[in-house]
Amino acid sequence: MLSRHIDPDEIIKKCKEHPHRKHASAGGRRALHQSWVRDEDAAAVPKYTMPKVGIASKAAYQLLHDETALDGNPLLNLASFVHTWMPEEADRLIMENINKNLVDLDEYPAASVIHNRCISMLGDLWHAPKEGKVIGTATAGSSEAIMLGGLAMKKRWQEARKAAGKDHFHPNVIFGSNAQVALEKFARYFDVEARLVPVKEENGFVLNPHDAIQYCDENTIGIIVILGSTYTGHFEDVALMSALLDDLQARTGLDIPIHVDGASGAFVAPFAFPSLQWDFKVPRVVSINTSGHKFGLTYAGLGWVLWRDESFLHKDLVFELHYLGSTEYTFTLNFSKPAAPVIVQMFNFLNLGFEGYRKIAYKDLRNARMLSKALESTYFKVFSNIHRPASETNSKAISEGSGAGHSPSPIPKDGDNPEHYMAGLPVVAFRLSDTYKAENPKVKQAWIQTMLRTKGWIVPNYGAPKGAAEGTEILRVVVRETLSEDLMERLIIDILSIAESLMGPDHAFSGGEAAPKGITHPDHGHARPEKESFDGEEEKKEQVGFSSQC
Numbered sequence: 001m002l003s004r005h006i007d008p009d010e011i012i013k014k015c016k017e018h019p020h021r022k023h024a025s026a027g028g029r030r031a032l033h034q035s036w037v038r039d040e041d042a043a044a045v046p047k048y049t050m051p052k053v054g055i056a057s058k059a060a061y062q063l064l065h066d067e068t069a070l071d072g073n074p075l076l077n078l079a080s081f082v083h084t085w086m087p088e089e090a091d092r093l094i095m096e097n098i099n100k101n102l103v104d105l106d107e108y109p110a111a112s113v114i115h116n117r118c119i120s121m122l123g124d125l126w127h128a129p130k131e132g133k134v135i136g137t138a139t140a141g142s143s144e145a146i147m148l149g150g151l152a153m154k155k156r157w158q159e160a161r162k163a164a165g166k167d168h169f170h171p172n173v174i175f176g177s178n179a180q181v182a183l184e185k186f187a188r189y190f191d192v193e194a195r196l197v198p199v200k201e202e203n204g205f206v207l208n209p210h211d212a213i214q215y216c217d218e219n220t221i222g223i224i225v226i227l228g229s230t231y232t233g234h235f236e237d238v239a240l241m242s243a244l245l246d247d248l249q250a251r252t253g254l255d256i257p258i259h260v261d262g263a264s265g266a267f268v269a270p271f272a273f274p275s276l277q278w279d280f281k282v283p284r285v286v287s288i289n290t291s292g293h294k295f296g297l298t299y300a301g302l303g304w305v306l307w308r309d310e311s312f313l314h315k316d317l318v319f320e321l322h323y324l325g326s327t328e329y330t331f332t333l334n335f336s337k338p339a340a341p342v343i344v345q346m347f348n349f350l351n352l353g354f355e356g357y358r359k360i361a362y363k364d365l366r367n368a369r370m371l372s373k374a375l376e377s378t379y380f381k382v383f384s385n386i387h388r389p390a391s392e393t394n395s396k397a398i399s400e401g402s403g404a405g406h407s408p409s410p411i412p413k414d415g416d417n418p419e420h421y422m423a424g425l426p427v428v429a430f431r432l433s434d435t436y437k438a439e440n441p442k443v444k445q446a447w448i449q450t451m452l453r454t455k456g457w458i459v460p461n462y463g464a465p466k467g468a469a470e471g472t473e474i475l476r477v478v479v480r481e482t483l484s485e486d487l488m489e490r491l492i493i494d495i496l497s498i499a500e501s502l503m504g505p506d507h508a509f510s511g512g513e514a515a516p517k518g519i520t521h522p523d524h525g526h527a528r529p530e531k532e533s534f535d536g537e538e539e540k541k542e543q544v545g546f547s548s549q550c
C-alpha cells in the first residue's frame, strides 16, 4: 500500500528511460496509452483527445482488451444484482440482433411483437386485471422505469388537482430512506419533493407503512414501495401499505396510489413467494417496475415498467409515431433502444418457463440461507432474514394453498420451499457480531472486503441507510444463479478464515503494518483529464466499498 506522501506519477516520470518520448508525453504519463503492441504507431495513442489518425483495429482491440482485463471477474462480483451469464443460444441471438433498434418498428416488426409479448407475459405473471388493459414498455433498466412510473403518478395527480381548481405545483412522493438512488433521482429530476421515511434497524431497514402514512397529504402523488431493499433484500409490506391507504381514504378522501419498485423482487416473488400479496392483485398498485437484467436473468441493459391499466399512463407521456400504414406509441425517456435484450428476455421466458425461474429462485434462496446460517453461527450478525422461519399463520396459509396463484408446487418435505421462511431477496447482509467486535476492537470491517478482494471475491462493505446506529456498516452478498453451492462453500471458508486471521493480538495487521484502507480505485482520479481540478474531495462517508449498492 502506498503511503500518502508519495506521488506515484512523479516517481514513474523520474524512472522513465526514454527521453525521446518526453515531448510526446508532455501531458503526463496518462495522456498517452503506453501499449505493448509491436506496431510503433499504435504504441502511443492519446488517451484524452481523439487521435488524428486511427490505429489498426487489431491494435485498438488489443489495447482495450488489455485495459478491461483489470476489471473484476463478473462471476465473483457479489456486489451486484445484475446477472452475468446466459446460455450460448442467447448469446447467439444477441449477436444476430445486436444491430437492431427496437424503435424502428417498420424495419424490425418481429422485435416489436416480441416486446409486446413480453409485456403480456409480465402482466399475467403480476396478475394484471383481466378486465383492464395492461400496458408497459421495455426500458434501459429499473431507473428509467421508475422515472416513468413516477411521472405517470405525477401527471395524474396534477390533472386531478387542476380539475378541482387546486394548487398543482407542489407534488411530493413518499418512500423509505433505504431507497435506491433511482428513486431520489426521479424526485430531483422531475421536481417532486422526496419525503424520505426514516428506516430503523428493528424493521430491517425498510419502510414501516405506519410511519409512511404520517407523511401523506393532498400533494402526495404516490408511495413507492420497494420489493427487495437494495441494502438488505427485505421486502416492504405492499399489502399493509395498501390497507393503511384504504383507511386514510375512508377517513380523508385522499386516494394515494402505490408504485412497486420490484427491481429485483418482481422476478423473485412470483416464483418463490406466490402467496405474497404485492402485485396488481392489490388494487392500489398502479404500476410495477423490474430489471430484466437482475433476476429476469438477462445481461445489463433491460428494465420493464407496467401499468395495471392504460388509464394510469397519462396521455401526456404517450407520443404517437406514424409509420407506413400503422400508428405506434412510444412512452420511454430514450427513443432508440437495443432490441437484443428484449429478444433474450423472451428467450428466457420460453427456455425457463415458470418452473425454470422457480427452480433458480429456490436455489438462490437455499444458497443464501446456507451462507446466512454459517455467518450467524460464527462471528457475524445477519441483518437479512430469508433464513428465519416464517410465522405460524403464514406457514399454515401456505400449506392450505391460499393465494397460490401460479404456484403448481406442493411444499417439499425437506423444507426447501422459501415460503417456510421470511420473504425477501437472496441477499445476505451482515456485520461483525458485537462479541467479535468487543474481543477485537481494532479490527475494521472494511478489511474483510479488502481481504476478500485479494481472493477474487467482490463483497462490498457500505454504510447502513440513515436511521441505523451511527457508523453501522454492512457487508452484503447478492446470491445470483452463478454463485453455485461449490462456490458458496468456498466463500464461507474464505470469510470465516479471514475473520479468524484478524483475531487476537498477532493478526495480520497487528505489527503496525498499514492496514488495508478498503478502497483502491485504479486510475480513479484520472476519470477526467484535468485531474487537479478534482483532487482534494473528501472521501464519501457512506460508501466504504469497491462498489456501490446497485
Ligand SMILES: Cc1ncc(COP(=O)(O)O)c(C=O)c1O
Residues within 6 Å of the ligand: 081, 140, 141, 142, 143, 144, 180, 182, 226, 228, 229, 230, 261, 263, 264, 291, 303, 549, 550
Ligand atoms: C430497489 C432498486 N431499485 C432500483 C434500482 C435501479 O435499477 P437499475 O440498475 O436497473 O436501473 C436498483 C438497483 O440495484 C434497486 O436495487
